[in-house]
Amino acid sequence: MSAVIESHNHDDHHHGPAKGLTRWLYTTNHKDIGSLYLWFSFAMFLIGGAMALVIRAELFQPGMQIVEPEFYNQMLTLHGLIMVFGAVMPAFVGLANWLVPMMVGAPDMALPRMNNLSFWILPFAFFILLSSLFMEGGAPNFGWTFYAPLSTTYAPPSVTFFIFAVHIMGASSIMGSINVIVTIMNMRAPGMTLMKMPLFVWSWLITAYLLIAVMPVLAGAVTMMLMDIHFGTSFFNAAGGGDPVLFQHIFWFFGHPEVYIMILPAFGIASHIIETFSRKQLFGYASMVWAMASIAILSFVVWAHHMFTVGLPLAAELFFMWATMLIAVPTGVKVFNWVTTMFKGSITYETPMLFAIAFVVLFTIGGFSGLMLAITPADFQYHDTYFVVAHFHYVLVPGSIFSIMAAVYYWIPKWTGNMYDERLGKLHFWLSFVGVNVTFFPQHWIGLAGMPRRIPDYALQFADWNMISSVGAFLFGASQILFLFIVLKTVMGGKKATPEVWEGSRGLEWTVESPAPYHTFTTPPKVS
Amino acid sequence: MFRKATTSVNKTLLSGFITLFSSNMFAAWDDLNMTEGVTAISKEVFDLHMLIFWICVVIGLVVFGIMFYSMFAFTKKKNPSPASFHENTKLELAWTVVPFLILVFMAIPASNTLTKIYDDTEGDINIQVVGYQWKWQYKYLEDDIDFFQNLTTDWDEIYNKTPKGEFYLEEVDEAVVIPVGKKIRFLITANDVIHSWWMPDFAIKQDAIPGFINTAWTIVDEPGTYRGKCTELCGKNHGFMPVVVKVVPQDEYDAWVKEKKEAAFRMAELTEKEWSVSELTERGEGVYLKNCVACHQVNGQGITGIFPKLAGSDIVLNDKARNIEILMEGVQGAAMQSFANQLSEVDMASVITYTRQAWGNADNGDGEIVVPKDIVEYKKPKV
Numbered sequence: 078m079s080a081v082i083e084s085h086n087h088d089d090h091h092h093g094p095a096k097g098l099t100r101w102l103y104t105t106n107h108k109d110i111g112s113l114y115l116w117f118s119f120a121m122f123l124i125g126g127a128m129a130l131v132i133r134a135e136l137f138q139p140g141m142q143i144v145e146p147e148f149y150n151q152m153l154t155l156h157g158l159i160m161v162f163g164a165v166m167p168a169f170v171g172l173a174n175w176l177v178p179m180m181v182g183a184p185d186m187a188l189p190r191m192n193n194l195s196f197w198i199l200p201f202a203f204f205i206l207l208s209s210l211f212m213e214g215g216a217p218n219f220g221w222t223f224y225a226p227l228s229t230t231y232a233p234p235s236v237t238f239f240i241f242a243v244h245i246m247g248a249s250s251i252m253g254s255i256n257v258i259v260t261i262m263n264m265r266a267p268g269m270t271l272m273k274m275p276l277f278v279w280s281w282l283i284t285a286y287l288l289i290a291v292m293p294v295l296a297g298a299v300t301m302m303l304m305d306i307h308f309g310t311s312f313f314n315a316a317g318g319g320d321p322v323l324f325q326h327i328f329w330f331f332g333h334p335e336v337y338i339m340i341l342p343a344f345g346i347a348s349h350i351i352e353t354f355s356r357k358q359l360f361g362y363a364s365m366v367w368a369m370a371s372i373a374i375l376s377f378v379v380w381a382h383h384m385f386t387v388g389l390p391l392a393a394e395l396f397f398m399w400a401t402m403l404i405a406v407p408t409g410v411k412v413f414n415w416v417t418t419m420f421k422g423s424i425t426y427e428t429p430m431l432f433a434i435a436f437v438v439l440f441t442i443g444g445f446s447g448l449m450l451a452i453t454p455a456d457f458q459y460h461d462t463y464f465v466v467a468h469f470h471y472v473l474v475p476g477s478i479f480s481i482m483a484a485v486y487y488w489i490p491k492w493t494g495n496m497y498d499e500r501l502g503k504l505h506f507w508l509s510f511v512g513v514n515v516t517f518f519p520q521h522w523i524g525l526a527g528m529p530r531r532i533p534d535y536a537l538q539f540a541d542w543n544m545i546s547s548v549g550a551f552l553f554g555a556s557q558i559l560f561l562f563i564v565l566k567t568v569m570g571g572k573k574a575t576p577e578v579w580e581g582s583r584g585l586e587w588t589v590e591s592p593a594p595y596h597t598f599t600t601p602p603k604v605s
Numbered sequence: 606m607f608r609k610a611t612t613s614v615n616k617t618l619l620s621g622f623i624t625l626f627s628s629n630m631f632a633a634w635d636d637l638n639m640t641e642g643v644t645a646i647s648k649e650v651f652d653l654h655m656l657i658f659w660i661c662v663v664i665g666l667v668v669f670g671i672m673f674y675s676m677f678a679f680t681k682k683k684n685p686s687p688a689s690f691h692e693n694t695k696l697e698l699a700w701t702v703v704p705f706l707i708l709v710f711m712a713i714p715a716s717n718t719l720t721k722i723y724d725d726t727e728g729d730i731n732i733q734v735v736g737y738q739w740k741w742q743y744k745y746l747e748d749d750i751d752f753f754q755n756l757t758t759d760w761d762e763i764y765n766k767t768p769k770g771e772f773y774l775e776e777v778d779e780a781v782v783i784p785v786g787k788k789i790r791f792l793i794t795a796n797d798v799i800h801s802w803w804m805p806d807f808a809i810k811q812d813a814i815p816g817f818i819n820t821a822w823t824i825v826d827e828p829g830t831y832r833g834k835c836t837e838l839c840g841k842n843h844g845f846m847p848v849v850v851k852v853v854p855q856d857e858y859d860a861w862v863k864e865k866k867e868a869a870f871r872m873a874e875l876t877e878k879e880w881s882v883s884e885l886t887e888r889g890e891g892v893y894l895k896n897c898v899a900c901h902q903v904n905g906q907g908i909t910g911i912f913p914k915l916a917g918s919d920i921v922l923n924d925k926a927r928n929i930e931i932l933m934e935g936v937q938g939a940a941m942q943s944f945a946n947q948l949s950e951v952d953m954a955s956v957i958t959y960t961r962q963a964w965g966n967a968d969n970g971d972g973e974i975v976v977p978k979d980i981v982e983y984k985k986p987k988v
Contacts, residue, residue, distance in 0.1 A: 139773065140765040146841045147908070213910030220838045226815065227798040227840060231738075231940055233911060315816020321799060322814060355679075357687040364697050386801060387812045388819035391723040395716055402708045406701060413700045416668060419675040421688035426680075434676070438669060445661035452711065454718040455654045457810045458639050461801060461836040522637035527805050529836040532844030534763060536774045538636060 093595050102197070105189035106595060107174045112492075113196050114171025115485075119561070121163030121203065122478075126554050128156040133516075133550040136543050141534055149533035150218035151210065157221025158239075161339065162246045163203050165473065168481045169342040170195075170253045173281045175492065177257060179586040179593060180275045182266030182602045187259040195252035202245035209235035220531060222332070225313030225324040229305045236306065240299040247292045254285035254292075261285075266585070268604035272363065275584050279366050280345030283373045287334045287341075290377075295331040298324065322387050329380035337376045340472060341369055343440075343480030344411060347433045349584070350487050351415050354430035355422030356581035361414040368407035368414075375404050385456045394453050401451035405444065412441050427579075428502030432483030435475055435510055443471030446521065461531075464524030470517045474553075475510075482509070485564065490578045494592030495571035501563045508556035515549025640805045643827045643852075647808035649718045657711055664707075722808075725820050728790025730783065736793075736800030736813035736835065737942065739842035739899060743781050746792075750865045752779050753947055755895055756845050763845075774844070775832040778895075780851040783825065784858035790822045797942055801837035804848055812837055825852045840940075842899050876950045876977040882962065885974060889959025892952045897960075900940065905964040912940065915960050922970025928957055929975060929983055950980040 094100050094109065104110060131152045135143045144152070174192065178185055186192045209216040214233035217223065228236060261282050265274070274282075301324075304310040311317025313324045344365075352359040359365070381389060381397040389397075415437050424430070446468040450456050459465060482505075490496050519542035524530075528539045535543065574591035585604075589597050641651045678684070735742040741754040754777045761767045763774075770776070783789045793802050795813035803810040807823040825831075833848035853861070894903070901907050905916035915921050920928050932953060935943035944953065957975040961967065 139769060141763055142765065146844065147911075150838070150841065150843075215911070218840075224799055224838070227838065231798050231840060315814075319816075321816065355687065356681070358689065358691040360691050361697055362691070364692075386810050387814065388817060391720065394719060394723075398715065398719070399712055402712060405708060406704050409704045410697070410701060412668060416672045416675065417696075419672065419679065421684065421690075422675070422679050423681045423684050423687040424676065424679055434672075437672070441665070441668065445665060448661060449654070449657050452653060452657055452715045454650045454715060454722060454808070455639075455657065457722075457808055458650060458654065458805060460810055461803075525639045526637055527640065527834070529803070529834050529844075531838040532834075534774060534844050536772075537769060542637075 103193070105185070105193050107178050107186045107189070107192065108492075108593065108595065110186075110192050110196050111171045111173075111175030114167045114174060117196070117199060118164050118166075118168035118171060119564075121159050121167070123557070123561075124207070125156050125159035125164055126557065128152045128159070130550060130554050132156065133547040135533055136535070137547040138544065139535055139537055139540050144533070146533045147215065147218065150220075150531070151216040153531055154217045154220055154223075155206070155210070158206065158217075159203070160473070161221060161335070162243075163199075165339045165477050165481070166250065167199060169281075169284070169339070169477075170250075172277075172342065172346070172481070172484055172488075173253075173257050176488065176586060177260055177278055177281060178264070179589065179597055180278050180584055181261060181264060181269060182585050182598045182604065183260060183264035184596060184599045186256050187264055188256045191252050192256055195249045195256065198245050199249050202242045202249065205238050205245070206242040209238050212238070222328060223302075224328075225302060225305070225321050226315075229302050229313055232306070237303065240303050243299045244296055247296045250288050251292050254288040257281050257285040258289075266598070266601040266604050272366070273604060275345075276348040276359070276362070276365055277342065277345030280341045280343075280369055283369050284338050284341045287338050287373055287376065291331040291334045291338075294327060295335075298327045298331065301327075322384075325384050325387060326380070329383045330377075332383065333380045334373070334376040336469070336472075337372055339477045340440075341373065343436065343477050344369060346480045346484045346487075347415060347436050348418075350429045350433040350483055351418050351437070352583065353487075353579050353581040354427060354433075355419050355424050357418060357422040358583075359414070360417040360420075361410070364410055365414055368410045371407040372404060375400065375407075379404065382451060382453075382456075385453050386460050398451055398453045402448065405448050405451075408444055412437060412444075425580075427486075428497070428499060428506055429483045429487035431503065431506045431510075432479045432486065435506070436479045436483060439471055439475035439479070439513070443468055443476055446471065459524065461529055462524035463520040463528045463530055466530045467517050467520035467524055470520070474517065475513050479509070479513075482560065487579075488586070489564065489567050490574035491586060491589075491591050491593055493568050493571075494574055494590075495567050496574050496578075497563055497567040497571065501559065501566075505556055505559045505563060508559065509553060512549050512553030512556055516546050516553055517549075519543075519546050519549075642806040642808050643825055643829065643831070644807050644823050646718070646722060646823070647806060649721070650808040653715055653718055656714065660707065660711065724822070725790075728822055729787040731790045731792060732781070732783075733818075734791050734793045734802050734813065736795035736797075736802065736839065736846075737947070738797050738840050738940070739835070739846040741800075741802070741835075741846065741848060742796075742947065745862075748862050748866070750862065750869075752865075754779055754781065754849070756847055758845075760898075772832070775834075775847045775849070777847055777849045780830065780849040782851050782853060782858060782861045784855045785826055785828055785852055786824065786855075788822055788824050790820060793819045793821060797940075798839045799837050800835050800839045800846070802833070802848060803836040804831060804833035804850060806831040806833075807850075810836060828852050828854060872949050872951065876981065878977075880954070880976050882958070882974050885955040885958040885976070886962045887955075888951070889955035889957070890963070892948065892956040893959050893963075896944065896947070897956065905960065905966075916964035916966060917969060921960050921966055925961075925971070925973050925975065928961070929953075929979065932957060933980075933983060945984075950977040950984075953977075953980045 101109065101113060131144060135149055174186065212235040214235060216235055217239045219228040219232060261278055301312040305312050305314055311319035313319050313321050315321055348359055348365060379397060379401045381393060382401040385394060450459055450468060486497060486502055523539045523542050526538065528535050576590045577587045578591060585602060639651055639654050641648055731746040733744040733746060743754065744751045757776050757778050758774050759767065762769045793811045793813045794817060795815045797815065800813040801810060802813055809821045809823060811819045811821045829852055831850045835843060835846040900912035901915050905914060907914035931941065933943060933945045935941050954975045954977045961974065
């Protein structure tokens with residue numbers, strides 16, 4: 078991305094970016110930091126993806142072929158941690174950095190130096206996490222949910238490094254969230270009331286509050302682990318009077334809002350893209366905001382639906398089942414609004430729109446399986462099987478990740494000043510679309526048929542569909558190399574983009590030229 | 606559940622698809638759905654699953670139907686000038702209230718079934734289930750029967766050196782035996798990390814948590830052999846700790862109980878017997894392969910940094926007392942658990958003797974053997 082912005086010498090009285098490596102190390106510019114986040118997240122996406130392919134390669138056939146069970150567990154743990162904390166979350170923070178100031182008509186983020194810090198501690202966190210692969214005893218091997226006591230008494234020594242890495246990630250997220258909230262609350266252009274904010278900004282405002290609420294809870298959980306491991310406490314050790322289930326309550330009190338942290342910004346993105354390519358104002362703006370807020374609030378009272386099998390009392394099971402089912406209401410409202418926006422629109426199918434439509438359809442399928450999982454008695458059969466794996470990959474891959482890709486295609490002309498290659502973009506979409514469905518759809522079936530998750534080898538009746546799922550995974554993985562190529566090609570050159578880029582685009586970011594100057598909105602625009 | 610006798614792992618993708626769309630497609634389809642199971646509760650759970658599934662399908666058809674219609678009917682070509690409506694309070698109210706009502710409709714049967722599952726009165730037979738890394742222990746509380754359940758699939762099958770059998774990864778050395786028609790109550794806990802005891806045909810999945818006892822119950826009316834698995838990541842061999850339950854008529858069950866009790870008596874006699882080194886070593890090798898190889902490996906080398914090696918270990922070579930102590934008590938804060946309750950005195954003595962004799966240990970150390978009476982002695986209360 079550097080090549081582009083350097084080649085663009087925007088000639089006004091503001092200084093341009095510095096040269097060389099220090100530009101990126103010292104930068105306090107929201108656009109630079111946005112790019113750093115996005116590139117970092119893409120690198121993590123490839124590393125986490127490579128680990129997923131190790132998993133799928135091992136599961137290609139029954140029997141142990143490629144790795145040992147011990148290493149397999151390390152792969153599934155790191156894959157989860159890297160995808161959640163390294164790929165999806167930083168990608169959304171990167172998008173927030175690039176877009177929130179431009180969307181609200183602010184010159185930059187409110188706290189630019191903290192912005193630099195919150196990015197630059199991240200690579201260290203992941204360096205520490207990944208270096209655990211080379212430590213004696215291997216990397217963390219207890220799943221991304223790191224249930225005690227497997228992650229305490231029975232963990233490899235590298236768990237201490239894992240705890241430190243999680244602390245750093247948490248600090249980064251909290252700083253990033255504070256920055257987003259302060260920017261949105263204080264730096265909106267005159268006339269932009271809260272209910273006039275673009276939905277991506279709304280989605281991030283809500284997400285940032287969720288992050289601030291739950292990241293300290295995660296930090297608490299890992300600190301208690303640290304105490305159990307090194308300082309002789311027994312928070313989670315039954316033999317010392319502690320409670321292993323307490324860990325799960327704390328973890329999922331963080332964990333459930335966390336999964337909405339990974340989907341709310343996607344809702345914002347999809348709303349913008351569907352509106353643009355339908356050439357019709359988004360249906361039900363106010364109810365979209367209401368729905369996101371409801372989902373966020375509900376996310377704090379549903380955590381134990383991840384724990385239906387730990388032996389909760391009947392009253393708790395009933396409460397968490399009903400509360401979880403309720404989430405379907407605001408989520409449904411969002412889907413109905415998107416569909417109604419398209420109804421009687423004037424639709425074209427550029428790559429961002431294809432990804433956004435696939436997002437709506439496949440995320441909804443993930444929502445349906447989520448509803449099924451909420452039904453406690455049925456969950457006794459689904460829990461910890463591939464049905465769950467299929468469910469959360471449907472909401473995370475064609476959900477969160479498709480939305481991120483849609484966002485990149487949608488805004489990259491604004492970022493680089495060049496149009497991406499539409500033909501290649503569509504090819505990338507179709508390969509990803511087929512890949513993701515071939516990978517994850519059959520996992521519903523093998524899960525229902527009884528295959529537990531997190532196993533390196535399986536009984537023979539699951540063989541056929543595991544093989545097909547693995548083929549899909551390699552297709553999906555390979556098509557992301559094409560994505561990298563398309564992005565690089567767009568950064569280097571291409572058809573020049575107009576300021577508004579898309580025929581139906583709405584919002585302040587489309588009023589500045591493409592590529593967006595290094596400094597935008599140094600005098601705030603007026604919003605009527 | 607429909608099951609293929611053998612599945613050729615070399616099947617090409619193409620033939621996979623052909624199987625799917627061939628005449629036995631419906632049999633194949635059953636294999637891809639949740640099992641109906643063999644208990645009243647499991648059938649109710651299955652019906653609930655199908656009910657919610659079909660509701661989702663119908664909602665999906667309506668929503669995606671309108672969406673796909675819009676995608677084809679309202680392209681820029683066909684509809685160059687978009688409509689301008691962007692809200693409609695009545696419509697929005699409707700699609701908030703109607704889904705809520707559908708949810709209530711789903712929640713009622715779900716809550717009813719759940720309440721039935723939560724009947725935790727005592728069973729006719731109460732069995733304590735204890736999860737260990739990586740096996741299950743069953744204690745029949747009324748009959749004083751106590752045994753472990755280990756995977757019997759050969760490691761050569763797992764590592765593709767020999768063909769895989771019909772019940773690959775789903776076969777064990779000793780099935781849990783229960784009679785038909787009786788209420789069986791399981792009291793589920795764990796010894797080390799969290800496990801989860803899953804028997805799909807009974808719709809029971811209950812986490813086994815150290816320090817807690819969870820309960821589950823079932824009444825099975827169809828005799829048969831039912832297979833389940835551990836469903837909570839519990840370490841390296843999580844994928845290799847299946848559950849097998851054999852449901853038999855009452856008289857067969859009574860005979861089994863009698864046989865188990867006699868076997869316990871014979872074991873007591875063995876403890877008194879005078880053992881030779883080779884007898885102990887031979888028996889010990891079997892015990893070792895069943896209980897110890899997962900961590901310490903066949904060659905006694907362990908895994909560097911996690912599981913200590915036994916070949917050439919100073920304790921195994923020269924410190925008989927400590928050697929016994931470790932197996933009896935486990936090692937605090939490490940993966941090594943206490944085997945005091947898992948192994949009989951005979952098996953305990955023979956496996957220690959085996960490790961003190963194997964891999965050249967006999968030549969490098971004191972070569973002392975451990976006999977069952979040593980273990981009995983160790984177990985006596987110390988004054």
